[in-house]
Amino acid sequence: MIRSLFRKLLWLALAATLLGTAGIVTAYLLVAGSLPKVDTLADYRPPIITRILSDDGTVIAEIYKERRILVPVERIPRQLIHAFVAAEDSKFFQHRGIDLVSIFRAALKNIQAGGIVQGGSTITQQVAKSLLLTPEKKFERKFKEAILAWRMEQKLSKEEILYLYLNQIYLGHGAHGIQAAAENYFAKNVEDLTLAESAILAGLPQAPSRYSPYRHFQRAKDRQRYVLKRMVEDGYITEAEAEQAEAEQIVIHPRVNQHVAEAAYFTEQVRRDLVETYGAETVLTQGLEVHTSLNLEMQRAAQQAVRNNLRNYDKRQGYRGPQKILSEADTVTFLAEQTRRLRRRPPVAGDYLRGILTGFDSRVLQVAVGDRRGLLPRDSFKWAGNLRFLSREDYLKTPEDPESDQILVPIGSVLELRVTRVRPDGSLELSLEQTPEAQGALVALDPQSGQVKAMVGGFNFADSQFNRVTQARRLPGSAMKPLIYAAALDKGYTPATVILDTPIIYKETRDSGEETEWKPRNYGKKFYGPTSLRTGLTHSRNIITIKILEDIGVNYAANYARRLGIVSPLTRDLTLGLGSSAVTPIEMAKVYAVFANGGIKVSPAYITRILDRDGKVIASVDPADFPDGAGPGQRLLQQRRERVISPETAYLITNLLESVVQHGTGWRAKALGRPVAGKTGTTNDLKDAWFIGFIPQLVAVTWTGYDQERSLGRQETGSRAAAPAWVAFMKKATRNFRVRQFNVPDSIEFRPIDPKTGLLVPEDTPDAIIEAFAPGTAPTRYALDEDRPKARDFFKLDLEEN
Incomplete structure (x- = not known):
């Protein structure tokens, strides 16, 4: 009877085995054909970080969907590999993708729990789940995972599987892969990790949040102790090494890239340019290496200058x-x-x-x-x-x-x-x-290349991402005057031309029949009589500018400003000369760069070179990067250079702006102790304060004002509210620049003149000045006491020159 029962049980076991085998084979046949191809893993290209670099190669920002930095197995220390293997899959180097003992142990746990609470997955299975399957906890997915793991072991070496695993695994706080985690927690590269640090990382995969060294250091240490114990049991390290590692003092260095905060407005502008060109998905996932024009030392100086200037201004307004x-x-x-x-x-x-x-x-x-x-x-x-x-x-x-x-x-x-x-x-x-309520902006660029070297779009990017350098259109006030004077020089004016600074009234009849009057006046509410063009710009005389503008024509001046680089809408009336048309600081930087660059206009540029994830140059300002010409997917970042005014006009305006610094409203810029050209800008209601200035190698624009426009306060002019930031920045930015004079075209003529009449005088005449003239425009008459011509006034016929 016992023998008969045994035979029956044997047949039942055999039948169960056959049915189970048949079931497994059937299941395999049903799902095998729908599984992803393991071959795709040979070309492992996961999302990786796009990095933005300054002009010296320092990383200033990272853009990513998953923060991952790929590292080859050759760079990974063996003790780090052994730590992960001991903690996650001790039989990794022996099994062929599936560890049946671990699966059986996990199955018992799951049966007891009435659901899946333990996976028993090998490292190979974890790779399969991460790269080829969805992460839901179902028996069907586990079955697929096992099939794929077995297939992976047939196609890939253990080293290749470890490469996939260690670069793919999530280790908490946004770190995907071991290199990102090493940077996150220890501010190190993987090859520099100690055994103690390796064990900390190897303890994270099970529950990155629970064992976070940031938030739960003691839990992380307990998990480290477990990993070291497993490494001893598996023969990877000795007891003494484990004890030494456990005793090592672990110092957590939260990954803080200070440069990101300092250059946030600039890097956001670069990000926008990249997304516009390549698309958001490429920028977020394809690991571009973006070299930019930003100079980190200048950027730090710019941010400090803007913040200090705003704090000083705010203190002048009193405590709130x-x-x-x-x-x-x-x-x-x-x-x-x-x-x-x-x-x-x-x-x-x-x-x-x-x-x-x-x-x-x-x-x-x-x-x-x-x-x-x-x-x-x-x-x-x-x-x-x-x-x-x-x-x-x-x-x-x-x-x-x-x-x-x-x-x-x-x-x-x-x-x-x-x-x-x-x-x-x-x-x-x-x-x-106290935190200032006003805002400020600063942008600096190389006038020859247009490359932006520093950009500060506000007091604090964390509080306001609105970039006032590129997005805020504000009234430039008197900073617009050099554009009008440049247009006048091309219309026959010279720096010595004399104009009467006298009251003028404009009357206008509105559609309603109401008659209005406009009485422009100078900032000091005075009128100064005969005034040379040089003096008019030096002291920012409004009346002189308006008279010049009416003479040369508003439309001519507006079109001239367009040619110089203004793209914002322009008011086509006489208030144009006083800065009544709102513009951005980057536009004004581009215009003043024309003067500094001898009359040649270049567009502001941020990016100098872009490499793809494989290190291939896909964009560059340097033609040498494409010796055979730019191929598919490559482009030369050529800066369009366009001559928009003559070298002579550019020099004369620059020379006039030097007078603004030496004798006029731009006097603070003399603190640089080198040739400087510049202009203040102040609106009539003191809502905007500007200072724009340059040396031969660098142009910088500063602006101060409130986002919700209101007066900056009594006497808060461009000289007081904006120029100090410019001076503070330029002192630091130019300390390594060679002192250079502005280039003087060979065709420029210098003549001694009488400043009151603008006519020639002998060189030894008291009060004579040496004035610069474009070729053929210098006066030919001499000023005589008994025959001095009257000043030009375009609004009183009896004073016109005959």
């Missing part, structure tokens, strides 16, 4: 009061959170941060910054005006007085501060600050 006033309970919460942040990154001199007012006396304020004590001397914030410090209780009892100019600052006030010094005991010496 504390950011907020906290209760005692809210103060405790605020300081506890701040303490946690400051322990991760302790404050250093120059940092801007917030603090809570905790006490005060006649000499100093006491401030809490996290768990640190801060001191704020009263005499360090005289700029803030009339402040009254008081307790919380007194503040609540003090009625508001709209007539008072006093600002109440009670205990619990949140103050914006700057660290001036960190004392040995950790306490802080501070200064009072």
